[in-house]
Amino acid sequence: xxxxxxxxxxxxxxxxxxxxxxxxxxxxxxxxxxxxxxxxxxxxxxxxxxxxxxxxxxxxxxxxxxxxxxxxxxxxxxxxxxxxxxxxxxxxxxxxxxxxxxxxxxxxxxxxxxxxxxxxxxxxxxxxxxxxxxxxxxxxxxxxxxxxxxxxxxxxxxxxxxxxxxxxxxxxxxxxxxxxxxxxxxxxxxxxxxxxxxxxxxxxxxxxxxxxxxxxxxxxxxxxxxxxxxxxxxxxxxxxxxxxxxxxxxxxxxxxxxxxxxxxxxxxxxxxxxxxxxxxxxxxxxxxxxxxxxxxxxxxxxxxxxxxxxxxxxxxx
Numbered sequence: 001x002x003x004x005x006x007x008x009x010x011x012x013x014x015x016x017x018x019x020x021x022x023x024x025x026x027x028x029x030x031x032x033x034x035x036x037x038x039x040x041x042x043x044x045x046x047x048x049x050x051x052x053x054x055x056x057x058x059x060x061x062x063x064x065x066x067x068x069x070x071x072x073x074x075x076x077x078x079x080x081x082x083x084x085x086x087x088x089x090x091x092x093x094x095x096x097x098x099x100x101x102x103x104x105x106x107x108x109x110x111x112x113x114x115x116x117x118x119x120x121x122x123x124x125x126x127x128x129x130x131x132x133x134x135x136x137x138x139x140x141x142x143x144x145x146x147x148x149x150x151x152x153x154x155x156x157x158x159x160x161x162x163x164x165x166x167x168x169x170x171x172x173x174x175x176x177x178x179x180x181x182x183x184x185x186x187x188x189x190x191x192x193x194x195x196x197x198x199x200x201x202x203x204x205x206x207x208x209x210x211x212x213x214x215x216x217x218x219x220x221x222x223x224x225x226x227x228x229x230x231x232x233x234x235x236x237x238x239x240x241x242x243x244x245x246x247x248x249x250x251x252x253x254x255x256x257x258x259x260x261x262x263x264x265x266x267x268x269x270x271x272x273x274x275x276x277x278x279x280x281x282x283x284x285x286x287x288x289x290x291x292x293x294x295x296x297x298x299x300x301x302x303x304x305x306x307x308x309x310x311x312x313x314x315x316x317x
Contacts (some may be wrong), residue, residue: 002161006034007187008033008041008271009251009262010032010305012229015049019078019086022048026103027093029271034097034272039126040160044221044251045104045170048120051195055142057241058234067234072146076231079117081253082133087122089157095128100160102167102219104193105156106147107135111310116148121167121193123158132156136169137178153308157185162278163215167191171205179303181304183292188256188281196221196247200263210258212283215276218254222269223247256284 010029015021023293026043033041045051053061054071062068080086087103094101100123121135135150155178157166165316166189173179173192182190189206194200201218209216223246230236250264251272257280266271288294 001203005161005276005278006036006038006273006278007038007217007253008036008038008273009108009217009253010043010271011220011222011249011251011265011268012043014047014224016050016223016228017074017232018229019049019080021234022050023086023090023149026090028256030090030097030099030101033273036271038099038273040102040165042191042217042219042272043100043104044219045121045195046106046219048080048103048105050106051221051223051247052143052146053242054234054238055145057238059144060142065273067237068145068284070233075106075116075146076108076115078106080105081108081110081114082130083110085207087124089132091124091128091130093128094124094126098126100124100126100165102191102193103166104188107133108165111252111308112148113311115130115312117146118150119143119147119169121149121169121191123167125158125163126160131158132180134169137172140171141202151307151309152181152305154303155181155306157182157187163189163276165189165191168195170194170200173208178249179208179212180291180302182232183214184302187212187214188278189201189215189217189276192216192218193248194218196220196222196249198248198250198266201250201252202264203263205252206254206258206260209254209256212290213256214281215256216254218250218252219266220249220251221247222249256281257259262305270292
């Protein structure tokens with residue numbers, strides 16, 4: 001049974017900008033995944049506490065305005081600080097049920113002073129241990145107004161049954177070298193997390209699967225106008241330009257041959273569940289393996305810096 005992996009794609013909306021309520025929703029979805037016999041559950045990019053949709057709706061690039069400052073402060077206050085135990089309940093739930101979790105969070109790390117935030121992808125193994133926290137290398141476009149650039153510390157792969165898992169945030173999946181870094185560490189199940197919408201997932205999911213001859217899970221959140229909670233700072237200003245659908249999902253699964261197992265789904269609000277057979281990876285690697293028999297490391301080679309970047313090195317402690 002080690003060759004079979006049952007996966008759940010959690011296509012849900014956050015309780016927007018509410019860390020505690022969104023974490024409770026995450027726990028509910030994990031419990032549903034357990035009830036369905038899943039080995040792995042994946043959540044979208046920055047799900048806890050949500051994507052910064054206000055930037056495109058309120059003039060996010062305007063300098064030194066009260067709207068942008070107050071929304072940013074509210075966002076940071078609801079970000080996840082792992083060192084303070086914000087994910088302890090999720091880890092305990094994973095351990096109790098022996099389920100692995102990939103969770104997209106907005107991270108407020110103490111090792112960078114505790115005031116800047118990062119779009120991070122956290123992997124929790126079935127023993128409830130956080131094995132990696134990958135901070136998005138390059139925030140995209142207006143995301144740079146609120147998220148900070150990460151580093152290579154979390155570019156790691158992880159064993160799960162017969163599979164080797166790795167993951168990237170959103171448009172990082174278009175970056176050839178981070179993909180290659182994961183391939184070279186044995187990745188055969190690639191997790192791509194997105195804030196939402198099939199325009200993100202419909203092309204790149206199959207492309208990565210065909211390039212790597214791996215399974216690819218693209219997992220997106222959903223967000224509708226009605227999902228903005230009452231009490232959100234400057235809610236009326238946000239709603240003035242908000243469309244009815246801000247993120248329509250588009251979660252999907254491609255097989256190691258690059259063909260669809262689950263086409264982009266823009267209807268499900270909840271779990272999308274599928275079983276994967278590891279033998280299909282070995283079958284497709286017969287004719288192409290990008291870091292094995294179909295590579296030339298004597299000609300081209302990648303350097304990966306996995307050092308966690310910080311402003312301060314304390315010596316003598």
